[in-house]
Amino acid sequence: MSQPVIVARDLVKRYGDFAAVDGISFEVAPGESFGLLGPNGAGKSTTMRMVGAVSTRTAGDLAILGLDPDRFGPEIRSQLGVVPQADNLDTELRVRENLLVYGRYFGLPRKLVAERADELLAFAQLEDKGKAKVDSLSGGMKRRLTIARALVNDPRVLLLDEPTTGLDPQARHILWDRLFRLKEQGTTLLLTTHYMDEAEQLCDRLVVVDKGKIMAEGTPAALIRRYSSREVLEVRFGSDRNADVADQLAGIGDRLEVLPDRILVYSENGEAELERITSAGLHPLTSLVRRSSLEDVFLRLTGRSLIE
């Protein structure tokens, strides 16, 4: 077994008195797809910046490819591909030119960069857009171009900070497909997201982060097994009545979670719980039985919803 590509131990980043990252430890193995799941402000992006060797840690140990980012920043960054949260493509250049100038930053010969630019435009399904202005691209296309740009140095590790935030469902699925291909080719992925479906789709393993700390770690399936039940029954009685009804639901399901707009009943069998509720004479306005997701894990761990 080869050694991990990323090792973080008790990683801390403070801005004044505020600890954005407060003692995070994790390891990422080669070829693994690892996720940081958490709400906005959890410290995910700050962690990504430290791993990306563009921000210095306040305390703790960090090694990327066996190197300390404080001393070997350029060396580490030469092996990374970075997809930042906000696109920073050069809007004064054309689509293909963005790949050409970026490739040069890694000290690669012009000819090689030109070849890769064409391959990557094909990979990003932007072959026809090479001469287009960046601003004429849709949000999803810009994101794909940013990913193509991050691959121009053939990186060992790809860092993706909220890769699909702000994209429509179709654009997200195209992007996931591209990322899944990279994963199949053995590229190590480190990604942050606040979408549980994205984490379930792409991550072999993930940590749930809140307020700069790790709340739980494991595979998506294991986390769901451990912190949630197999199924969830969602019932709505109207925002005025939810809280009152919740008292009468005591004893139903393994656990209840009362949210302002609905009540979640955790159980192995959602339909059976729904029957118990209706036979008790309570009639929800709407009901829905679904499988547990990472959203439920997060709710259980923090008492808060992931997307607020």
Added chain:
Amino acid sequence: MSEVRRSGSAAEGDAHRDPSATDAAPAVTRAALAAGRNPRRWGAWYVAEHRFRVMRSYTGTVVVAGIGSPLLYLYALGVGLATIVDGSVGAESVDGVSYLVFVAPALLASAAITVASEEFTYPIMLGYKWNPTFSGMHAAPIRPQQIADGVVLSVAVRMLVNTVLFFALMLVFGAVPSATGFLAVAVAVLTGLAFGAVLMAYTSTLEEDTGQLAMVMRFVVLPMTLFSGTFFPLTVLPLWLQPIGWISPLWHGTELARVFTYGYPEPIWLTVVHVAYLVAMFAVGWVWARRIAVRRLRK
């Protein structure tokens, strides 16, 4: 501890190799160490390449302005205004030369200042904030200092192109009597960079442009152009106004350029002061701009 780390990271280790990381280290580590070599050495040049490509998109503007504006200025001042000046005070009574010869080196240095005030203002705001390409460069193996260096390098080249065009037109107009005149091109570039480096550092400190840059144009660049011995010798101003000229890089550059284009008589120590002042101003601005680059990009 954190302070030590921060200052260490600013230089990102200055490439001191860790022997333990090279010999017994795994292949991935060795590959990283090898791949870091080119960016460490040539990073600033890669940034300049990027800037040249951006400038290429406005080559037309650079060339048209580079030829058009000297033509306009040389005609308006060196021919038009000169007719009145030479007519009223005599053809050789400004420093003992015609008004055209007197004003041309000043216009040359001003042209470099104009390039500086274009390239070291909005493009810098753009790179840090509006279209943060500088963050993108830093996410690649480029160090913040190299970004500052690369921008300065690319602007120096553009300044050289502009001033060479300008100087060629000065020759056509017969505004360069002295054989050492070509040195005025180097003086103009130095003048532009001295002012430009400080301007770049200042722009780099701006988190937001709420009109500061327009104020710089109006209350720094314009007065500097008017009161730096550009259109009339500084000595005709009352003494209390002359310090504006002394602190102005444009005055130092203009006087120096005049020494080369028509042998303007000044003591040698003053010539040395002009050079020293411009070099010092450039050095201060450059070092300052590099430090701010580190501070802004490595939060």
